[in-house]
Amino acid sequence: MTQETVVVTGAAGFIGRWVVDELLERGYTVRGLDNLSNGSRRNVAEFESHDRFDLVVGDVSDEETVSELLDEDTDACIHLAAEIDVQESLDNPQSHFEANLVGTEHVLEACRQTETRLGLVGTCMVYDMVDSKEGIDESHPVKPASPYAGTKLAAENLAESYYHGYDLPVTILRPFNTYGPFQKTGMAGGVVSIFTSRDIEGKPLKIFGDGTQTRDLVYATDTARFIVDATFSEEAVGEVINAGTGSDISINDLAKLIASEGTEIKHVEHHHPQSEVQKLLGSYEKANELLGWEPEVSLEEGVEQLREWLQEES
Incomplete structure (x- = not known):
């Protein structure tokens, strides 16, 4: 110790x-x-x-x-x-x-x-x-x-x-x-926590922009x-x-991974497109x-x- x-x-x-x-x-x-x-x-x-x-x-x-x-x-x-x-x-x-x-x-x-x-x-x-x-x-x-x-x-x-x-x-x-656990599930949280929380609640998964942007999670x-x-x-x-x-996933594919059967996935207007990083792969x-x-x-x-x-x- x-x-x-x-x-x-x-x-x-x-x-x-x-x-x-x-x-x-x-x-x-x-x-x-x-x-x-x-x-x-x-x-x-x-x-x-x-x-x-x-x-x-x-x-x-x-x-x-x-x-x-x-x-x-x-x-x-x-x-x-x-x-x-x-x-x-x-x-x-x-x-x-x-x-x-x-x-x-x-x-x-x-x-x-x-x-x-x-x-x-x-x-x-x-x-x-x-x-x-x-x-x-x-x-x-x-x-x-x-x-x-x-x-x-x-x-x-x-x-x-x-x-x-x-x-x-x-x-x-x-x-x-x-x-992961303890991350916020509102707008200040991360996309995985937000999507997973909304899926559990039966709410639509909202994707900002076209969803082709990727993240290394x-x-x-x-x-x-x-x-x-x-x-x-x-x-x-x-x-x-x-x-x-060393691998990334598009937001579209992430939504599909998380969404349960019957959960809606929809695209909405991006609220800060100028600061979006299109591809994150570390x-x-x-x-x-x-x-x-x-x-x-x-x-x-x-x-x-x-x-x-x-x-x-x-």
């Missing part, structure tokens, strides 16, 4: 919750931070009685809160706290700037002051369009198409400056589209394992690393080479596990 302590920002969010679970399983002590604007106490309710988990309700945009959370006993920080709504970032870019860039600067400075290694969780949405059948690797051009993606990319650049300028051990992580436990592995890997320090499955070759990581849960298995969880929750 390790005695190491890890700070997780955004700990009560969807991915944060799974990262906390992975860390506790490995024996770490976890200090979580979340302002509960997007995360929920329900997500971490099963950890509340755990003697190695504590949740602080606070915001990364508050410098004092962040600096108090990290101390000389902190061995690593995994930074997940972020505003993540693409449409909202187009409507209100300021909120994404404050959370994603200013908040990240506070985390970086606290890590610098305490010499704490940092796993910065970015997004695959920073990448430029891709037409080829080959997966997007870490050298693929970036082209943020929304303030959400722009602020996340700026946060990565800032983190890289702390690595090069201060020799802070930073690893930048870009998981592709993560799905990674199950939550695989993403969490990737984030923890990469954060503590010496070989990964200073690197940008993707986590995908290469995990670098993650496999540096970490020995590869996805373990197939899309069919993941959808079935998500369906079972949603049915139990309803």
Whole structure:
């Protein structure tokens, strides 16, 4: 059993919750931070009685809160706290700037002051369009198409400056589209959770646009394992690393996979077509080479596990 302590920002969010679970399983002590604007106490309710988990309700945009959370006993920080709504970032870019860039600067400075290694969780949405059948690797051009993606990319650049300028051990992580239990099923959720929830409720599955856009879908436990592995890997320090499955599926085919007999599938007008990434297919070759990581849960298995969880929750 390790005695190491890890700070997780955004700990009560969807991915944060799974990262906390992975860390506790490995024996770490976890200090979580979340302002509960997007995360929920329900997500971490099963950890509340755990003697190695504590949740602080606070915001990364508050410098004092962040600096108090990290101390000389902190061995690593995994930074997940972020505003993540693409449409909202187009409507209100300021909120994404404050959370994603200013908040990240506070985390970086606290890590610098305490010499704490940092796993910065970015997004695959920073990448430029891709037409080829080959997966997007870490050298693929970036082209943020929304303030959400722009602020996340700026946060990565800032983190890289702390690595090069201060020799802070930073690893930048870009998981592709993560799905699974505890993800929201409304508009702020992911397409797999939305489709599965609507199918259970007997509602039509609504596809924005023509449905030919594709996604590389990674199950939550695989993403969490990737984030923890990469954060503590010496070989990964200073690197940008993707986590995908190496295969993609069109939204049309995803709807067909999830829809039960009798469930209607219909197309509706896209509400933010300018920020749509047409093809997302990630290469995990670098993650496999540096970490020995590869996805373990197939899309069919993941959808079935998500369906079972949603049915139990309803």
